[in-house]
Amino acid sequence: MFTNYRAHFSGKILAAIVIIVFISTQAIGQSEAPDRVFIAEMGRGFENYLMAAIVKNKLPVVIVTEESEADYIIEGVSARGPHRFYDTIWGASRDREQGSVRLVRMSDKVVVWAGAAGDKSLWFGSFKNGGQAKVANRLARQMNKEFFLPRSRIN
Numbered sequence: 731m732f733t734n735y736r737a738h739f740s741g742k743i744l745a746a747i748v749i750i751v752f753i754s755t756q757a758i759g760q761s762e763a764p765d766r767v768f769i770a771e772m773g774r775g776f777e778n779y780l781m782a783a784i785v786k787n788k789l790p791v792v793i794v795t796e797e798s799e800a801d802y803i804i805e806g807v808s809a810r811g812p813h814r815f816y817d818t819i820w821g822a823s824r825d826r827e828q829g830s831v832r833l834v835r836m837s838d839k840v841v842v843w844a845g846a847a848g849d850k851s852l853w854f855g856s857f858k859n860g861g862q863a864k865v866a867n868r869l870a871r872q873m874n875k876e877f878f879l880p881r882s883r884i885n
Contacts (some may be wrong), residue, residue: 767791767833768800776808776829779866787870790878802842806831808862826850829865833877843877845869 767784769777781793794800808829830846847868849861 764790764792765801766794766799768794768797768803770797770803770805772806772808772829772831774808774810774862776806776862776866777804779862780804780806780829780831780869783863783866783870786867787874789870789874797836800836803834803836804831805834808865827862827865829862829869831869831873833873843873845872845876847872 769781769784771777772780784791784793791802797803806829808827811826811828827849828846829848830844832841832844834840835842847865849864
């Protein structure tokens with residue numbers, strides 16, 4: 731009789747644990763919708779590299795094509811520095827490609843994040859490939875780490 735009593739309650743406890751786990755995973759899965767982001771034209775096609783980097787790094791945003799539909803707008807510039815033949819031989823002390831962006835909340839026009847990056851490699855200097863894609867990738871990773879990930883931990 732005692733063994734039936736134990737089996738009876740252990741089955742109910744197991745069922746209760748399964749229900750609690752199911753409900754908690756449903757609540758986690760129903761987080762708020764991702765932010766909509768519009769990427770403004772930045773010159774030299776840098777906005778396309780930034781768009782690709784945002785998708786590649788899986789930032790928790792949806793990129794929209796109309797500024798009026800966006801929660802945030804990404805504005806910025808891309809600049810190309812001079813490159814001389816001797817920079818490759820002896821190494822350059824500066825970035826050849828540079829970019830800076832800012833993330834502006836559309837509801838109140840407040841800059842909520844800003845960042846800048848270059849394409850120079852810390853370890854290999856001018857011997858490693860750079861370019862706009864590398865700058866955009868660095869900016870997307872920086873934006874995700876400093877703005878989007880801390881916000882997802884809070885929610």
